[in-house]
Amino acid sequence: MSEYIIQVENLVKKYGQLAAVNDISFGVESGEIFGFLGPNGAGKTTTINILCTLARPTSGKATLDGYDVVKQQNQVRQSIGLVFQDSSLDDRLTGLHNLRFHAMVYNVPKSVRDERIEQVLRMVDLWDKRKNFVRTYSGGMKRRLELARGLLHYPKVLFLDEPTLGLDPQTRNYIWDYILDLRKREGTTIFLTTHYMDEAEKANRIAIIDHGKLVAMDTPAKLKRMVARDIITVKTRDNEKAAENIRERYRTDVRKDGDTLVFDVDNGEEFLPDFISESGIKVTSISLRHPTLEDVFLKITGHEIRDEEVGDTLKEALRRGGPMRH
Amino acid sequence: MNNLIGVYTIWYRDVLRFWYDKARMFSALLFPVFFLVIFGAGLTQSIGMMAEGVDFIQFMYPGIIAMSVLMGAFMSGVSIVWDREYGFLKEVLVAPISRISVAVGRTLGSATVATIQGIMILVLAPIVDVSLTVWMVVALIPLSFLLAASMGSLGILLASRVKSTEAFQAIMQMLMFPMMFLSGVFFPMQNLPSWMSVIVKINPASYGVAAIRQVVLGNPPDSPFTITLFGHAMGIWENIGVMAAFGLVMSILAMWSFGRQE
Ligand SMILES: Nc1ncnc2c1ncn2[C@@H]1O[C@H](COP(=O)(O)OP(=O)(O)O)[C@@H](O)[C@H]1O
Ligand SMILES: [Mg+2]
Numbered sequence: 248m249s250e251y252i253i254q255v256e257n258l259v260k261k262y263g264q265l266a267a268v269n270d271i272s273f274g275v276e277s278g279e280i281f282g283f284l285g286p287n288g289a290g291k292t293t294t295i296n297i298l299c300t301l302a303r304p305t306s307g308k309a310t311l312d313g314y315d316v317v318k319q320q321n322q323v324r325q326s327i328g329l330v331f332q333d334s335s336l337d338d339r340l341t342g343l344h345n346l347r348f349h350a351m352v353y354n355v356p357k358s359v360r361d362e363r364i365e366q367v368l369r370m371v372d373l374w375d376k377r378k379n380f381v382r383t384y385s386g387g388m389k390r391r392l393e394l395a396r397g398l399l400h401y402p403k404v405l406f407l408d409e410p411t412l413g414l415d416p417q418t419r420n421y422i423w424d425y426i427l428d429l430r431k432r433e434g435t436t437i438f439l440t441t442h443y444m445d446e447a448e449k450a451n452r453i454a455i456i457d458h459g460k461l462v463a464m465d466t467p468a469k470l471k472r473m474v475a476r477d478i479i480t481v482k483t484r485d486n487e488k489a490a491e492n493i494r495e496r497y498r499t500d501v502r503k504d505g506d507t508l509v510f511d512v513d514n515g516e517e518f519l520p521d522f523i524s525e526s527g528i529k530v531t532s533i534s535l536r537h538p539t540l541e542d543v544f545l546k547i548t549g550h551e552i553r554d555e556e557v558g559d560t561l562k563e564a565l566r567r568g569g570p571m572r573h
Numbered sequence: 574m575n576n577l578i579g580v581y582t583i584w585y586r587d588v589l590r591f592w593y594d595k596a597r598m599f600s601a602l603l604f605p606v607f608f609l610v611i612f613g614a615g616l617t618q619s620i621g622m623m624a625e626g627v628d629f630i631q632f633m634y635p636g637i638i639a640m641s642v643l644m645g646a647f648m649s650g651v652s653i654v655w656d657r658e659y660g661f662l663k664e665v666l667v668a669p670i671s672r673i674s675v676a677v678g679r680t681l682g683s684a685t686v687a688t689i690q691g692i693m694i695l696v697l698a699p700i701v702d703v704s705l706t707v708w709m710v711v712a713l714i715p716l717s718f719l720l721a722a723s724m725g726s727l728g729i730l731l732a733s734r735v736k737s738t739e740a741f742q743a744i745m746q747m748l749m750f751p752m753m754f755l756s757g758v759f760f761p762m763q764n765l766p767s768w769m770s771v772i773v774k775i776n777p778a779s780y781g782v783a784a785i786r787q788v789v790l791g792n793p794p795d796s797p798f799t800i801t802l803f804g805h806a807m808g809i810w811e812n813i814g815v816m817a818a819f820g821l822v823m824s825i826l827a828m829w830s831f832g833r834q835e
Contacts, residue, residue, distance in 0.1 A: 327667070
């Protein structure tokens, strides 16, 4: 039981009639990157709010590092770092002020305070900007500052609620480099929520959440294997013969798509060399596509996670224009 | 121990923000000057002497000090609502310090800022021809602080209940302006219509205004500025007592309410 640093049992959070989190249970292992994947409104932020003591569960139980999130709030708070979905910086003060404030309330010893502040600021490349007011920072800089702040007190668990939402691809990559590096160096457990598939791929394990329910949980690779097989597309000198060959040898359905053949196999990486050397037919092109988490999500929930993405640019515009609650 | 550091940090942030917010500092001085000049120049001549050796502008002056303090104090509630709106409140609420120390730090922080705003008005004393003594300045600091802390607790209490910024602003305006204008800042206690007299006496801010006026203008027993409660003329210590009692009740309620919020 205590091998899990976060342990959640039958957690429910109701807002009026709506069950934002509807009876979910899971465990997060120490040192792993645990991803919560789900569309907007699935209950990701609500779950984080409960785990970080900001919201009280309607029923159920959750512990973090052995501490109960309802009864031992102070211990829980000392053990966690957070990067919220929406900015939680004081933009009327400088980056440095924000970090000092954090160091003080988290009781970072005075002797190491300045050193650590410098360390995290350099890590996110904001050391040169430390004396600028946060309101002059770009969206990416604010995110990086929040990340630095979340790490300042060396938390055991770092919560990242959609850490790269609304950032450009380059900044997203940067932030991911920091996150992965951090985990390697400090062994920090990372609890991440996202509705970006490529981001979820970076997690060691993923829980898929939809309408407050946990619908699947496993490693990204296993999740994908569970629902779909690798998809192969080939073009050969003699498609007819090749198709026959494939049906016989690999026992799979082959579909013609223009001048290509499309079929799926269990293990694409093993299939490719075998097929090329054994088929005896000249292959002019061949490609392998792994199923994505998108395919997984669609298969399990019956709808696409992307549904909401259309509204993303709009949501971003709103986000920039004014603060939003969740 | 951790909670003391928490109180200190929250307090420090408030003061730091004030320090960097030159616009707020400037307007904290500008608004009262505006009142003093307009009403003073406009009314002092026609109103004549308010009491022995006290003309209208001199009468109004301590009221303006109190008004600056009140305005600063109400900011504590407003800034909590802003912090919620801009997200910083979350950083505070997940920190390993108790909600109570957050509320206390906030109250003390805005009371400090409000006191500074009130004391800044003292610069204007020569202009209105009020002579200040060291004792007055020394007495005004804790007095302003007490007034600010009491009123600030009310602001925090409201901010922990009313979550939307729009609603909070509406309530503040409905509360702040009557509290400021019906506290004897601009008129003496005597000869008021009876409905107004009742409101002024119910308004807790009046006792702070009266105490500050008693410090600045002296405290003659027959002064027309004294609040008379059930036939009893309130002395300075009695006014302070009312303030303190109100502040105590408000801060207990504020801490309780702030501690319970999600
Ligand atoms: N404070 C709240 N009051 C009422 N409803 C809420 C509140 N917070 C979240 N919800 C609702 O709960 C559901 C889950 O929200 P949330 O956890 O923010 O989703 P996600 O983070 O996965 O996008 C949504 O339908 C949202 O509208
Ligand atoms: Mg969310």
